[in-house]
Amino acid sequence: MSDEEGKIGAVMVVGGGIAGMQAALDLADTGYLVYVIDSSPSIGGAMAQLDKTFPTHDCAMCILSPKLVATGRHHNVKLMMASEIDAIEGEPGNFTVSVKRKARYVDEEKCTGCGLCTLRCPVEVRDEYNQGLKLRKAIYLKYPQAVPPVLTIDRDNCIGCGVCETQCVAGAINFSREEELVKVDIGSVILAPGFSGFDPGLKSEYGYGVFKNVLSSVELERMLSATGPYRGMVLRPSDGRMPKRMAFIQCVGSRDVQVGNPYCSSVCCMFAIKEAIIAKEHTPGLETHIFFMDMRAFGKEFDEYYIRAEEEHRVVFTRNTRVSSVSENPETNNLHLWYSEHGKMRREEYDIVVLSVGFDSPKDVEKLAEKLGIELNEHGFCQTDMFTPLDTSKPGIYVCGAFSSPKDIPDSVAQASGAACRAMSDIAGARGALVTAKEYPPEIDVSGQEPKVGVFVCHCGINIGGVLDVPSLAEYAKTLPNVVHAEDNLYTCSQDTQQRISEVVREKGLNRVVVASCTPRTHTTIFQNTLKEAGLNPYLFEMTNIRDQCSWVHMNDPERATEKGRTLIRMAVAKAALLEQLRPAEVEIVKSALVIGGGLSGMTAALELSKAGFDAHLVEKDSELGGLLRRIHYGLSGEDLQGFLKRLVKQVEDDDRIHVYTNAELKEVSGSVGNFTVVIDSEGEETETHQGVIIVATGGEEYEPTEYLYGKDPRVMTQLEFEEKLAKEGEIDAKCIVMVHCVGSRTAERPYCSRVCCTESVKNALRVKEMDPGIAIYSLFRDMRTYGFREEFYREAAEKGVVFVRFLEENEPVVRVDDQGRLEVIVLDDILQEELLINPDYLVLAAATLPARGNEELSRMLKVPLNSQGFFLEAHMKLRPLDFATDGIFLCGLAHLPKFFEENVSQACGAVSRALSILSQDTLEGEAIIAVVDESKCRGCGVCVDTCEFGAPSLKQLEDGRQVSHIDEALCKGCGSCSVNCCNKAISMGYFGTGQILSMIESCFPETETPPAEKEVAEVKEVTET
Amino acid sequence: MTEAMAPAKEEGFQPSILAFCCNWCSYAGADLAGVSRLQYPVNVKVLRVMCSGRVDPYFVMRALELGADGVLITGCEIGDCHYISGNVKAKERFERLSKLLDQIGIGSERIRLEWISASDGIKFAELMEEFTEHITNLGPSPLKGSATGGV
Structure with a gap:
C-alpha cells in the first residue's frame, strides 16, 4: 500500500467542483489514486449551473462535460458522492480518513442513469439546481449531464410508494440502504469545497423574496440556460412577460461590513456584465443597466470585455453608486430602484432587478475545519499565507479554489493544479504505488482477414x-x-x-x-x-x-423509429467492415524540464520539479536570479520579501537537480512533447540539452511612464521606485503625497488592467501612514480593484485618512510645476464634481506591468501564441489557464498576465503539476485517431501545415528529393481538417477515414446501387476547389 | 444535372436527411435532446465526426447524389471548437459549397450549417423539426435516383 517511508500514494480531494476535478485529474494522471468526496450526489459544483462563462461566452456545460466524463471514468479516480469527512488521523503522507457515506437508495453499480424512474415518480419538489424555478422528482438526477449518471432518492421528500422500483428494469432501487462509515488511507488532502452564495434576503432593502421580480444573479443564470426553467428565455416571475428594462445591483453581500462580508467577491462584476449581454441576446429590445461602485475587471481581457459591453452591446453602467433600496409598484410589479448620483437621490423603474450575490464561505465549513484541525480566517474562508498560498495551517492538507478566497474559474483551475503539486510533493516516493495498469492479452493481428x-x-x-x-x-x-x-x-x-x-x-x-x-x-x-x-x-x-x-426522441412513432434503427445499424456495420487496427504513437519522455525565466514563478517551479524528483534547467536572461521580485520589498501585511528572495535563491542554487543558466537565452528549440531539443546560450557558451517539457515563466517589467513629468522631475516616481525608497530610507520627509493609478494601463494603447497596482498603491500608502500618520496622501484612481480580501487594506487606508479621489478616463489629472517650483496636481473629483488642486512633495505613479521584452521571439521559437498585448495566450482561457495548445509546453506567472505574489506561486506550482502528468510517465501515448500521410500521393504543397492549429504537420525532404508532409504523431489531435483541405487527398484519418465515412453515407441511402467509395476519392479535388 | 429542376411535391413525401454532428458539441446536444425526451421527426440520421472541420464538401455532394433530400452540418459555436478553428473552416467550405449547389441547380437551400452547443438539446430538436419541414416543403431532391457512381 505504501512506499518504504510509509507514505501512501493516494490523495483525498474534498469537493467535486471544477477545482476539485482539476486537482483529481492532475493527480490521477500523475500516478496517484484519488478519492473525490462531495456532499452532492454528483460532481460539477457551481460551474454546472452556469449558462455561459465570461469573457469568451463559452458554453459552460460544453467545456465542463468533458471534464465530468474524464473524472468519472478515470481509472485512478474513485468518486464518493453524498459523502463527508467524519474524522482524520495520522500525519502528512499517511492519513486515515473516516468518510460518512449517505445512502442514495440506488445501487451505483446497477443504475444505468436512464431516468425512467423519474417519469413515474409522483412526488414533485423544489429543484435546487434550477434555484427553485423548476420542480424535480423525489428520485432525480441533479442535472441531465450529471456524473456519476446515477439517480438519487431524496428520502426527505420520498413518500416510499415504490413506483420507481417497479419501473427500474435494472433492479437498482434499494430502499434498505443505510448510511455507512468507510475508512480510507491516503497521503494528502486537498480541500476544494468551493463557496456558498450569499443569501440576498439578508439585504432586506432590496426586497428579494418579497417582490417577485427581484432575482438573484444565479436565478437569472438558470433562466438564461437552455436547460433552465424557460428554455433560455428571461421571463418576469410575476406575469411571465418578457422584460424591457433590467437592472443589476452589484456587491450584494460583498464589500459590506453590515452583513459581515467586508471582502470583495472578485467575480460578480464580470458575471453581471456577462448576464447583461446574454440577457439582451435572449430578449429582443431589452435594456440592461449595471449599478456598481468599482468595476473590477482585473483578469485577462476583462477590461476589453467591459468596454465591449458598453460600446457594442450598449449595456448601461452607472458608476460610484451603491443602490440604497428597491420598492415595488404593487399594480405593475415593476420595481423602483433608489440610488444617489453625485450626491443627488434618483429613482429609476425596471421590470426586473437582479442582485449580484457575493460569495460566502462554504456551508458547514466550520465543522469540517474543526474535524481537520485547520484554521479559518475571520470570514470563514481557509487561512493561508502569502508564501504558501496552497497550504492550510495543517501540514499535509492543501487548499484551492474559492475556499481560499473568492475567485473565478481559471484562477480556481490554476490553483487546483497547484494544490495537486503540493499534495504530490509530500508523497513523491509513493507515486504509482497504488495504481496498476490493467493487463490485457496480446492483440490478435486481424489485418488481411475478411471482415467478420x-x-x-x-x-x-x-x-x-x-x-x-x-x-x-x-x-x-x-x-x-x-x-x-x-x-x-x-x-x-x-x-x-x-x-x-x-x-x-x-x-x-x-x-x-x-x-x-x-x-x-x-x-x-x-x-x-x-x-x-x-x-x-x-x-x-x-x-x-x-x-x-x-x-x-421518436417515442410516438415506433415503426418508423425501428426503420431508422435499421438504417443506423446498417451504417455502423458498413463502417465497421472498413475499420483498421490503430495504435497510438508512443513517445519516450525525457525526465527533465526546461524552465524559462528565473523570477519567483520560475524558481518556484524549478524547486517543485526537484521535490517531485525531476531535473530542472532554469534559464535566466539577467546575471542574477529574482526577476521583478528583486524590486518588491514587503507584502501587504509587512512580509519581508527580500529576505524570502535570498532564501529562495539559495535553495535553488543549492539544489542538485536544478541547473541554473544566467545571462542566458534560448538559441533554438525543436522537437515536441517528451523530447524537446534546446540550445541555451549562457555567458557566451552554447549548450544543447534534451527536455521532456517546457515551462514558460518569463515574467514582466514595469512600464516607464512618459506621462506626468516622469523622468523630468525627480519628485515623480513609480510605485516600485517609491517602495524602494521607503524600504531603503525607512522614513520619508514629506507633507503631502499624490498617487495616480492606471498610468499606462487601461489606455487606448494598452487596454488591459495591470491587476496589482491598486493594491500596491494601497500598500505603500499604508506604509507611509505607518511611518508618519501626519503625511497627507491622495490616491487618484479610476476603479479601485482591491479584489478578494485585499479590500480590507483599502478600507484600512481610508480609515487611516488616505483620501481616495475618483477621476474619469476623460478627465485625467494634470500635473505641472508651478511658478514657485512646486509640483501641482489638478484633478476633477468625479464624486464631488469638484476640481482639486494639490501640491504634493512626491508624485507616485502606479505604472503598468508590461510583458517581458523577449516574449515575441520566444513565442516564435516555441510556436505558441501571444495575445494582442504581448502576454502568452493559454490553450483555453477558462479551463486550461496553464497549458498551451501545443502539448508539453506550460506557462505561469506574469508571462500569462500581471498578478500578485501568491498567485504567481499558485500558478508556478500548477504549471509543475501539469508538467508532472507528462514527466511521471516513461512513455506518452498519443492519440490513435490521427492523420496519416500517403507519401506517394503528397505533392508537398504545405496546405496541411497552414491548416493545423497544433503544429502537427511539417514538410520534410525525402531521399529522392521530393518534399512531403510529415505528421508529428505526438501533436496531432485527430480533428481531420487537414484531410479535407489536402489537395491530393494524400492525408487520411484513422477511424474517420474518407472511405469509412462514405461507406456510411452510401448505406444510409441504400436504394441506389453504386460502386465502392474508395475509387471516387481522387475525384474529390474538383468539388472542394470549386 | 446542370439544368435546374423544379422539385415536384409528392403526397406523403418523407424526406431523407443526413446530419453531420461533431463529437464535442452538436452530437452532445443531440444526446441531450434525447435525455430531455424532446420529440422530433424520424427523418434525420446523424453521422458523428470528431469536428465539423472533418466534413468534406464531397461527403455532402455524395449524400445528395445518393438520395439525401437535405444535409445538415453542425458543430460547436464559433469560439468553442474543441480544435480551435475547425468550425471556422467548416463555415468557409460551406459557403463555397452553397455557391456550387446554386450554380448546378440543386439549390443551397438543401444544405444548412448550424452551431449547436452541448447544452442546447432544445435547439437541436427544434432544428430537426424545422429543417425536416423545410425540406418536406422543398420536395424530393432533383438528384434522387440519378446517382451514377461519381460526381
Missing part, C-alpha cells in the same frame, strides 16, 4: 426496447454484408453481457464489433476495453446511438 462483424443490439431495459422492435433489429443485422453474428441484450453494457461479447468474439472469430445502444460519448471506452480483453484492437469497434438519438 458481430452486432449487439441493446434493449436498455425498456429505454430502447419499449419503442423499437429490438429483436427484429438483431435479426435484420444478420442479413447485412460481413455480419456473422447478431443478438439482442437487455443491457449490453452490463458486466455479464460484456463477458459474453468477449466469448462470442473468440468463439466465432469476430474481428469487428458493432454495438447499437446509447451514446458513444460515454460508452465507447467500456466496449473498447471489452475488445481488448478479447484480444482485439480497440479501434475495431463501432457504436451507433439508437437510444438518445432514436428511441428517446
Whole structure:
C-alpha cells in the first residue's frame, strides 16, 4: 500500500467542483489514486449551473462535460458522492480518513442513469439546481449531464410508494440502504469545497423574496440556460412577460461590513456584465443597466470585455453608486430602484432587478475545519499565507479554489493544479504505488482477414426496447454484408453481457464489433476495453446511438423509429467492415524540464520539479536570479520579501537537480512533447540539452511612464521606485503625497488592467501612514480593484485618512510645476464634481506591468501564441489557464498576465503539476485517431501545415528529393481538417477515414446501387476547389 | 444535372436527411435532446465526426447524389471548437459549397450549417423539426435516383 517511508500514494480531494476535478485529474494522471468526496450526489459544483462563462461566452456545460466524463471514468479516480469527512488521523503522507457515506437508495453499480424512474415518480419538489424555478422528482438526477449518471432518492421528500422500483428494469432501487462509515488511507488532502452564495434576503432593502421580480444573479443564470426553467428565455416571475428594462445591483453581500462580508467577491462584476449581454441576446429590445461602485475587471481581457459591453452591446453602467433600496409598484410589479448620483437621490423603474450575490464561505465549513484541525480566517474562508498560498495551517492538507478566497474559474483551475503539486510533493516516493495498469492479452493481428462483424443490439431495459422492435433489429443485422453474428441484450453494457461479447468474439472469430445502444460519448471506452480483453484492437469497434438519438426522441412513432434503427445499424456495420487496427504513437519522455525565466514563478517551479524528483534547467536572461521580485520589498501585511528572495535563491542554487543558466537565452528549440531539443546560450557558451517539457515563466517589467513629468522631475516616481525608497530610507520627509493609478494601463494603447497596482498603491500608502500618520496622501484612481480580501487594506487606508479621489478616463489629472517650483496636481473629483488642486512633495505613479521584452521571439521559437498585448495566450482561457495548445509546453506567472505574489506561486506550482502528468510517465501515448500521410500521393504543397492549429504537420525532404508532409504523431489531435483541405487527398484519418465515412453515407441511402467509395476519392479535388 | 429542376411535391413525401454532428458539441446536444425526451421527426440520421472541420464538401455532394433530400452540418459555436478553428473552416467550405449547389441547380437551400452547443438539446430538436419541414416543403431532391457512381 505504501512506499518504504510509509507514505501512501493516494490523495483525498474534498469537493467535486471544477477545482476539485482539476486537482483529481492532475493527480490521477500523475500516478496517484484519488478519492473525490462531495456532499452532492454528483460532481460539477457551481460551474454546472452556469449558462455561459465570461469573457469568451463559452458554453459552460460544453467545456465542463468533458471534464465530468474524464473524472468519472478515470481509472485512478474513485468518486464518493453524498459523502463527508467524519474524522482524520495520522500525519502528512499517511492519513486515515473516516468518510460518512449517505445512502442514495440506488445501487451505483446497477443504475444505468436512464431516468425512467423519474417519469413515474409522483412526488414533485423544489429543484435546487434550477434555484427553485423548476420542480424535480423525489428520485432525480441533479442535472441531465450529471456524473456519476446515477439517480438519487431524496428520502426527505420520498413518500416510499415504490413506483420507481417497479419501473427500474435494472433492479437498482434499494430502499434498505443505510448510511455507512468507510475508512480510507491516503497521503494528502486537498480541500476544494468551493463557496456558498450569499443569501440576498439578508439585504432586506432590496426586497428579494418579497417582490417577485427581484432575482438573484444565479436565478437569472438558470433562466438564461437552455436547460433552465424557460428554455433560455428571461421571463418576469410575476406575469411571465418578457422584460424591457433590467437592472443589476452589484456587491450584494460583498464589500459590506453590515452583513459581515467586508471582502470583495472578485467575480460578480464580470458575471453581471456577462448576464447583461446574454440577457439582451435572449430578449429582443431589452435594456440592461449595471449599478456598481468599482468595476473590477482585473483578469485577462476583462477590461476589453467591459468596454465591449458598453460600446457594442450598449449595456448601461452607472458608476460610484451603491443602490440604497428597491420598492415595488404593487399594480405593475415593476420595481423602483433608489440610488444617489453625485450626491443627488434618483429613482429609476425596471421590470426586473437582479442582485449580484457575493460569495460566502462554504456551508458547514466550520465543522469540517474543526474535524481537520485547520484554521479559518475571520470570514470563514481557509487561512493561508502569502508564501504558501496552497497550504492550510495543517501540514499535509492543501487548499484551492474559492475556499481560499473568492475567485473565478481559471484562477480556481490554476490553483487546483497547484494544490495537486503540493499534495504530490509530500508523497513523491509513493507515486504509482497504488495504481496498476490493467493487463490485457496480446492483440490478435486481424489485418488481411475478411471482415467478420458481430452486432449487439441493446434493449436498455425498456429505454430502447419499449419503442423499437429490438429483436427484429438483431435479426435484420444478420442479413447485412460481413455480419456473422447478431443478438439482442437487455443491457449490453452490463458486466455479464460484456463477458459474453468477449466469448462470442473468440468463439466465432469476430474481428469487428458493432454495438447499437446509447451514446458513444460515454460508452465507447467500456466496449473498447471489452475488445481488448478479447484480444482485439480497440479501434475495431463501432457504436451507433439508437437510444438518445432514436428511441428517446421518436417515442410516438415506433415503426418508423425501428426503420431508422435499421438504417443506423446498417451504417455502423458498413463502417465497421472498413475499420483498421490503430495504435497510438508512443513517445519516450525525457525526465527533465526546461524552465524559462528565473523570477519567483520560475524558481518556484524549478524547486517543485526537484521535490517531485525531476531535473530542472532554469534559464535566466539577467546575471542574477529574482526577476521583478528583486524590486518588491514587503507584502501587504509587512512580509519581508527580500529576505524570502535570498532564501529562495539559495535553495535553488543549492539544489542538485536544478541547473541554473544566467545571462542566458534560448538559441533554438525543436522537437515536441517528451523530447524537446534546446540550445541555451549562457555567458557566451552554447549548450544543447534534451527536455521532456517546457515551462514558460518569463515574467514582466514595469512600464516607464512618459506621462506626468516622469523622468523630468525627480519628485515623480513609480510605485516600485517609491517602495524602494521607503524600504531603503525607512522614513520619508514629506507633507503631502499624490498617487495616480492606471498610468499606462487601461489606455487606448494598452487596454488591459495591470491587476496589482491598486493594491500596491494601497500598500505603500499604508506604509507611509505607518511611518508618519501626519503625511497627507491622495490616491487618484479610476476603479479601485482591491479584489478578494485585499479590500480590507483599502478600507484600512481610508480609515487611516488616505483620501481616495475618483477621476474619469476623460478627465485625467494634470500635473505641472508651478511658478514657485512646486509640483501641482489638478484633478476633477468625479464624486464631488469638484476640481482639486494639490501640491504634493512626491508624485507616485502606479505604472503598468508590461510583458517581458523577449516574449515575441520566444513565442516564435516555441510556436505558441501571444495575445494582442504581448502576454502568452493559454490553450483555453477558462479551463486550461496553464497549458498551451501545443502539448508539453506550460506557462505561469506574469508571462500569462500581471498578478500578485501568491498567485504567481499558485500558478508556478500548477504549471509543475501539469508538467508532472507528462514527466511521471516513461512513455506518452498519443492519440490513435490521427492523420496519416500517403507519401506517394503528397505533392508537398504545405496546405496541411497552414491548416493545423497544433503544429502537427511539417514538410520534410525525402531521399529522392521530393518534399512531403510529415505528421508529428505526438501533436496531432485527430480533428481531420487537414484531410479535407489536402489537395491530393494524400492525408487520411484513422477511424474517420474518407472511405469509412462514405461507406456510411452510401448505406444510409441504400436504394441506389453504386460502386465502392474508395475509387471516387481522387475525384474529390474538383468539388472542394470549386 | 446542370439544368435546374423544379422539385415536384409528392403526397406523403418523407424526406431523407443526413446530419453531420461533431463529437464535442452538436452530437452532445443531440444526446441531450434525447435525455430531455424532446420529440422530433424520424427523418434525420446523424453521422458523428470528431469536428465539423472533418466534413468534406464531397461527403455532402455524395449524400445528395445518393438520395439525401437535405444535409445538415453542425458543430460547436464559433469560439468553442474543441480544435480551435475547425468550425471556422467548416463555415468557409460551406459557403463555397452553397455557391456550387446554386450554380448546378440543386439549390443551397438543401444544405444548412448550424452551431449547436452541448447544452442546447432544445435547439437541436427544434432544428430537426424545422429543417425536416423545410425540406418536406422543398420536395424530393432533383438528384434522387440519378446517382451514377461519381460526381
